[in-house]
Amino acid sequence: MSSLVGIMSMAVRALLAEQGALDVTSNNISNLNTPGYSRQRPVLVQADPVTQGPLTFGNGVLLEKVESLRDPILELRIHAEEQQQSKLETLVTGMSQVEVMFSGSSGDIGDQLSKFFNSLQQLSADPTSIPLRHGVMMAAGNLTSAFQTVVHNIQQQRSNVDLNVTQSVREVNSVTQQIAQLNVQIASMENVHQDASAFLDRRNVLIGQLSQLLDVSVIQSDEGITLTTSNGTALVAGSRSFQLFTQADPSGFQHIFAQGADVTASLVGGQLAGLIEMRDQRLPSTVSDLDILAAGLATSFNTVHHGGYDLNGNGGGDFFVPPPAGVTGAASSFKVQVSDPALLAASSDQSAGSNGNLGLLLAIRNQAVAAGQSPTDYYANLVFKVGNEVATNSAAQDASSLILQQLENQRSSISAVSLDEEAGNLLRYQRAFEAAARVVSTISEVMDTAVNLGRY
Numbered sequence: 001m002s003s004l005v006g007i008m009s010m011a012v013r014a015l016l017a018e019q020g021a022l023d024v025t026s027n028n029i030s031n032l033n034t035p036g037y038s039r040q041r042p043v044l045v046q047a048d049p050v051t052q053g054p055l056t057f058g059n060g061v062l063l064e065k066v067e068s069l070r071d072p073i074l075e076l077r078i079h080a081e082e083q084q085q086s087k088l089e090t091l092v093t094g095m096s097q098v099e100v101m102f103s104g105s106s107g108d109i110g111d112q113l114s115k116f117f118n119s120l121q122q123l124s125a126d127p128t129s130i131p132l133r134h135g136v137m138m139a140a141g142n143l144t145s146a147f148q149t150v151v152h153n154i155q156q157q158r159s160n161v162d163l164n165v166t167q168s169v170r171e172v173n174s175v176t177q178q179i180a181q182l183n184v185q186i187a188s189m190e191n192v193h194q195d196a197s198a199f200l201d202r203r204n205v206l207i208g209q210l211s212q213l214l215d216v217s218v219i220q221s222d223e224g225i226t227l228t229t230s231n232g233t234a235l236v237a238g239s240r241s242f243q244l245f246t247q248a249d250p251s252g253f254q255h256i257f258a259q260g261a262d263v264t265a266s267l268v269g270g271q272l273a274g275l276i277e278m279r280d281q282r283l284p285s286t287v288s289d290l291d292i293l294a295a296g297l298a299t300s301f302n303t304v305h306h307g308g309y310d311l312n313g314n315g316g317g318d319f320f321v322p323p324p325a326g327v328t329g330a331a332s333s334f335k336v337q338v339s340d341p342a343l344l345a346a347s348s349d350q351s352a353g354s355n356g357n358l359g360l361l362l363a364i365r366n367q368a369v370a371a372g373q374s375p376t377d378y379y380a381n382l383v384f385k386v387g388n389e390v391a392t393n394s395a396a397q398d399a400s401s402l403i404l405q406q407l408e409n410q411r412s413s414i415s416a417v418s419l420d421e422e423a424g425n426l427l428r429y430q431r432a433f434e435a436a437a438r439v440v441s442t443i444s445e446v447m448d449t450a451v452n453l454g455r456y
Contacts, residue, residue, distance in 0.1 A: 046058065071415075077407055098157070229258075288327075306318075
């Protein structure tokens, strides 16, 4: 049978083990609202038994370790979905800003296009009216201003997106430096078999932040972890972080470089990929569509205008400034060439009262002037294209949000702190601690009694 000292030793070990379990439970409760915290669980094991002859006696309990509950594979899936979610959010935000420019409200391109053709219709009733001719000139000026305003706003948005690219690269560099430092701390603690759970949680939170910025692949190694982009560009390797930097191209927009290589086009996930797609594809595509419409409208109108005669009986010239060769820049340079209302070529036979050429100018409304479509149809399709991109990306974002929420719910079921569970554990460990303390108290009294017996 174990001696009184042996029993006392078992009880003390039980006290220490239950106290450790209480500490773990208290830590879990304290970190209930800590982002990225993974709940911990005490691992209690039997101490090696004591053998005396044919008998084997238990030797109490030990707190073998404290383990954090996390699923590394689930974390990788969450990070991958965060990359997709962040990219889609960036695209939806950017295209929603473009959509406002094509909202169909008074003063937008579609409205001014309609007003311009309506002014020609009004002039056809009295081609010699100077006020009505002024009305056509004003409507034409408003139309060209609408084109220029939209293009300017898109270019301004593109410049702002470019600034966000630079800012996001700075954030990436800051996060990768912190992850490299945590790799060092984690490795040093694990090398001496200490619990590095707190640092692992911090690193996981930072990887989540990095995943929102760009596409990240996580590779476990003996030195900690290695982080790369999806195309293999190194970001972190153990204790080292590899900085990204930006450099302007000939057009003035920033490209992203890693170790001397341009990786701008290779980024496929996260906020940076969304910003680059907005800056280099979505916004230029919208401007290009406007260029096609402006160039087609100006060319068609000028061609018909050349076939008519103004109030002075002279042949008509260019009504709009001819678009540049190659169409690029046509929307931003879309302007009215004619400055005198009398020079508007409304007549088809050199008589002042003729409106024959006005009829031909009005017919342009229903003629194919851009990509085989009439001006109004082309613009309507452009509006639909922008709205469809917003709707499509919004739907994809909603679907990604649901997937991400499901994954986070799975992570919560494993790693999140439950107050009900911790309250139960707190009571259980408390009772066990009290019982072990009662054993210590009882054995102490027995030993005191035994010592006092020797005095009589």
